[in-house]
Amino acid sequence: MASQIPAIEITGLTKDYSVGFWRKRMRRSLDHLSLRVEEGEIFGFLGPNGAGKTTTLKLLMGLIFPTDGTANILGRPIDDISMHRDIGYLPEHPYFYDYLTARELLDYYARFSHYPAEERRVRVARVLERVGLASAADVQLRKFSKGMLQRAGIAQAIIHDPRLVFLDEPMSGLDPIGRHEVRDIILDLKTQGRTVFFSTHILSDAEMLCDRVAVLHEGKLRGIGSPGKIVSLEVQAMEILFEPVENQPLPSNLAQHATPVGGRYRMEVPEAELYRTINDLRSCSARILSVSPVRPTLEDYFLGLVERKPNAPVEAHAQ
Amino acid sequence: MSNAGQKRSLWLALAAIPLLFAALFFLQARIDARTRTEAQAKEELLLRSPAAIEKMSLGYNSLLADIYWTRAVQYYGGKLADENVHFPLLWPLLDISTTLDPKLLAAYHFGAMFLSEPRVGANRPDLAVKLIKRGIAANPGNWRLDADLGFLYYWYLRDYGDAAAAYLAGSNTPQGPAWMKFMAARLDQKGGSLETSRMIWTQVYESNSDPKIRKLALNTLKGLKAEQDERELDTAASEYRQRFGHYPASVAEMRGAALLHGVPVDPDGYPYVLGPDGQFELNPHSSVAIPQEPKTPPRPAAK
């Protein structure tokens, strides 16, 4: 399925917005973004709110026009409308015609792919099932919750089996079960050989799903690569959780580093000191509950980026 | 950024706009050419009932009055431009304007002029009187409307008694000027005379700023002066005949008899022409015209 032509090729893409009413100033929302996504990849587009993720997606969808730079999708320039037959797009916080039912909405969108009536009926039923809206198929969208709208949005993005799917914050507004289902859908798309490009500020999703990620901050690309590569996943420390013998004080060398958590203690030690610590614990008959490596997550990487710029908006909270 | 095909179609689209406007221009001209002739063939005002229009104006009657008054002026002006002497819609338009806004003084003042003028108006002084009386009723204390009424009675209807009453009423208003009382007294004593006419027209000339009316007043004043001159010249010619038994053959003969000094000229500077029967007449080149007796209005004045 993989071809020579990249699924997405972005070169120097830049977008300036004018802000202010009287004295218009330009604010750069996206600054010379260049990246390439291969066909068949799940590509995560990471960054805190306001990093330029949505701007990038809207540029790619032709909703706004770039100040500078170019982009090709499936080998065709982004203003080539024919390319839209092969892509699907879930906007951020999607909203749809609330006077339609989910079934009618999807039938409406399917019409743009010129399917005959019977095929539309089959496809709509199938995709409703896929996103878990089968039971709400004939409910008007004005009665939908945010999570249901999100599911309807994903449904319209994949109803025509596009080769490339763009999802802007697909997990937002979903409960843990819904989130899990969306992960499954994305992984499914990958097994079908589709390319998925999704943006998120929820990093565990990206960590779990993506072949590669790009990190965007204040409109600039800060890193691109596999989730493992983008941050060094070397073990920084070992975390030990233990329960001391009742009514027996901890030896001072342990008590210094351990923090009580409920009736238990938690402590982090360098990898080299692991065995010595375990021996200490054994000597005071403490019960070791777990030993696990401490690795920096994308969250840490992310917060690190934000903290380097003191005035940057710190909205990149982990879930 | 845009690909070539899209750019081209955008330019094509933008080029289409002026072309379409040009086509619309010709089509509109064509539609107008027909509707114009139709409009001339039948002249009608859809809604003629001032009361109905007032109800339909939804409280915006004073604005609507202004619109109708503007239409009345346009109608009058348009007819004059076409040298048309029939003004069937003038009264309805004025009627509607002044019903919608009874304080629209311009509509009374100018409207009465348009209605009553025999040569450059509808020759309906009766309707003009009706209009002005309505104005006086709605605007008590406004001496200018009384002056207008007096003028209408005096000049167009030759009704000196009513004219005097109107001037007297005006002089009794708080701001009524003294000359109105004088005018009333004069009319009571002497009725119509050239001198009174000149006084009244002088007032019209001085109290109006509208160039059309001032021109009308000026022309009338010139005509009145000429009428005065002719009367004096005719008297001189009669005297010549009494003295010499025949009419003078030339102005020079009259000068020789010391009945004239110099060459008598009209207000435009053209010498008067002496006829064979001793009657002086205006020079054919002169634009001065003696005011004619207004024709009898088609209907009696509505009171």
Place this chain on the structure above:
Amino acid sequence: MSAMPGVVAINTFREAVRDRVLYNLVFFALLMIGAAIIVGQISIGIERLVIVNLGLTAISIFGLVMAIFIGVGLVYKEIEKRTLYSLLSKPIRRWEFLVGKYAGLILTLVINTAFMTAGLAVALFYVGRPFVRSDASILIAIYFILLALALVTAIALFFSCFSSPMLSTLFTLAIYVTGLFAADIRDFGALTHSSFIKTATSVLYYLVPNFHDFNSIAVAAHGESIPFALVWQNTLYALMYIALLLVASSAIFSRRNLK
């Protein structure tokens, strides 16, 4: 021409129906029933005149309100609610979307007017009058009303491509009123002595859509005939002006950044 505008048009019509826009027909029906009953009792000889005048005026006003108030929201609502975002990711061009929205509202107006026409016919029948040939004038007058409504809709759509519904409504109404009085404005200019005003008023006259020519209500009410030339001239005029506005709207909207 692709089928895309048609898909959008049908959906726009469906939106109008689901938003209960056609409920105005109930008011129209009540108006016609009331008028027919009252007129039948109090006026003799002018039943037809009153019913036709009232019916055609109501058709025009109801349609005008719909054309303006729905028209100014056609594009704005889709941007504001972001329903346009997912739509434009489908293989549809922006001008196709515009034309579709426009056609959808026109479809709504045509169907609405058709129902009102039927209501008018019933009311005329009720006041006890057989249909005659001169009634064709009524149908032509309704056709002219529809042409005017199509033109008003195009104006509303044009403004809604770059301004808020509030302003678009104002602009559209201003153009409509100016268009109604276009001839008066020109005649007024012709009477002045200023050549500048003369030029300005006649330029304005040819620039704004001349809605006066689309009003044949009085002619129809009096049972007079409408010249055939006016039918094709008005049709051509409306079509050209609408084309012009749609082209301009597309040019503006295709270049617009959607927030």
